[in-house]
Amino acid sequence: MLERTWRPRGPVDVLATLSVHQRGPSDPAFQIDARGRVWRTCRPGGDPATVCIARAAGGEVTATAWGPGAAAALDAVPRWLGAEDDVAGFAPEHPVLAEAFHRFPGTVIGRTGLVMEALVAAILEQKVTGTEAYRGWMRLLRKFGEPAPGPTPARMRVIPPADLWAKIPSWDYHQAGVGPQRSRTIVTAGRHVAQLEATVGLGSAEADRRLRAIPGIGVWTSAEVRQRVFGDADAVSVGDYGLPHAVAYALTGSRRGSDELMLELLEPYRGHRHRACVLLLRAGATPPRRGPRAPVRDYRGM
Template identity: 30%
Template sequence: MDDEQRYTAASSRDARFDGVFFTAVKTTGIYCRPSCPAITPKRANVVFYPTAAAAQQAGFRACKRCRPDASPGSPEWNIRSDVAGRAMRLIADGVVDRAGVDGLADRLGYSPRQVGRVLTAEVCAGPLALARAQRARTARILVETTALPMGDVAFAAGFSSIRQFNATMLEVYDIPPTALRERAARSGVSVAATRRRVVPEPAGDAGATGVLRLRLPYRPPIDLDRMFGFLAARAIPGVEVASPGEYRRTIRLPNGCGLLSLRHVPSASWVDCSLVLSDLRDVTAAVQRCRRLLDLDADPAAISGFFDEDPLLGPLAAKCPGRRSIGAVDGDEIAVRAVLGQQVSVAAARRLGGRLTALYGTPLPPGLADLGAAEWGLTHVFPDPATIAGLDPGTLPMPLSRARALATLATSLAGGDIRVDAGADREEVEARLLALPGIGPWTAGYIRMRGLSDPDVFLEGDVGVARALRGLAADPGAPVTVPSVTASVVASRWHPWRSYAVHHLWAIEEPPASPAAESRAAS
């Protein structure tokens, strides 16, 4: 888009572009999301920025009416696999807060100066400015929706001091944190409800925070009922619990572990997220991983529009325009589970995962276990790669050849030879996976699709995909045959959204959703 097209989108208040770019008004010093209900300013007074960080760095403060910092993330950073895309995903995961710009550059394989140049050229802001904007956004959410002391909010959001936290919040939002909390309370955001649900501090070292209630925005429509059903069919006992309207699980994070709950809110453009963390510094990483799991930064209108003219996928996309490509909260876990699922049914893979977790999973620490066992039915965190790598393959509850492949993969993951995370080079990861014994194209593709959130993976050898294609081709009205589908469609027709094509095909054989669920997915 050029600036004239951006101005047209802002003039029409098109919410599809919220988070894709930001509109800043020179006469007021305020930046907004494109759908802001305020009167559209004159074109001469408007400048556009690709990120909130760029607008803040230019001296603009966030609009108090449309809250541009609370808009969904740009889908561009899930699509792109270049250095800028990888850097944006790592910054969103909190790498700069944990390891600094040097740590970010090391993960990308470039010098800090080169990373800064690339990001400034692409998004008009360097890594520190991007991380600062994210810290401010996280802090605002915690100030408004929790009863945490301001000191805890500051360090949970990634600030290094209370003074830095106060100065940044005043500069970005033109209001001090205490006044922000008071205003949220007057507008109906219940802080007291959070106080009532705080978990008692246990006697050990692992102290859990209270339940943090957050809103994760997305671009409607979304098929959450189908997504929760997909996750429920694969839920590992003790690690995950899913129902038609909610998904709960344990999660391993950089500084500890936690519990998360994602709940469908009818008629809302956000997912209700509840977090209980053993370390508050993991708030940013936990939120971003929940977003990747549910693909909340996707642009469903663009994806469904792409499939409109396709004779096979067009009717499927029209029936469910909110279909997403489900990701993962832990890339290492998905990689291990992909090997468990080789040449077995979904139910069998789930049973294997449950046995592996019962034998070698990490029990929840006391503060989390009290809540997880009593309310959520969760008991363990999925085994980490280092634990699996140290096991004798002969003791694993699976065929020996698969156990050896699993041990080899776990060794590579634990040693850092293969990284399945937000900043990984997707092509490089797939090549390294295929070089391991016992890892074939389906396993590498599944890891790439879910663990790396790649939108353009087609699992051509998948049994469910093949069955769905045969069913579509057998339709008397189908314009193509199966051979033409597997040869030409995979190569060009569904690029760059082949992961979404896979989910459309998988959904054909899944149990039909209730009429109410179908209505929600299409709205």
């Protein structure tokens, strides 16, 4: 067991910043306990670790870690919590966005450097409901992940090693409810893991180019990965089902949006367009639902 205490240079909302890595309420790799502490498993440098992160008195953040990757994970905690985030140049003038910026001063964009973790999760979320994606993530981790080190909440697992994703049989993806297109993309990404992991030191633009060179990875998936892995405050999730409508509703009052309209509305915040989206969503500026929810599909009987 290793421990670290860190004092952020400004306000940080620990739960909001880290919760972007949680894939559903039953995520085996991410849990929030009754005391509000975040439990997160990871593989920094390839070694498994569990980290427990909590806000302490006086604005400090305490982190405790277990496992072979504990030291590397603790070193990364400040980056996870936005230590390298730079809000300079972000000066929202729209009343809704300006109010959200004022109401949520702890909103920061963290970076993990954990490419395969974010990439697999994003691929699982391609063109399916959240329920389907979370179910697949949970089943794959429970079968192929290893038990989390340390005194964790029940049934927590560590994401499989990067190269293992390419070796998971198609039948096991099928049993997890993951369709063939998404499973092929994960397998292909697993075969290029060394190239992808190398992007961490090359910057978001080069990461975007390399990610999108892999069949099955497009603009949306690349943005979702770069937001989490590189802390890219400008990576907009173009192609998202609900985001264009949320941005349009917040900034124009229109219930219907499009990618084109969203990008036009966000253009004044270039360099911080993802940050603007995060703030608008935190403020709850989303249009009311008017239609039925998308059905949850199950491939296992097919």
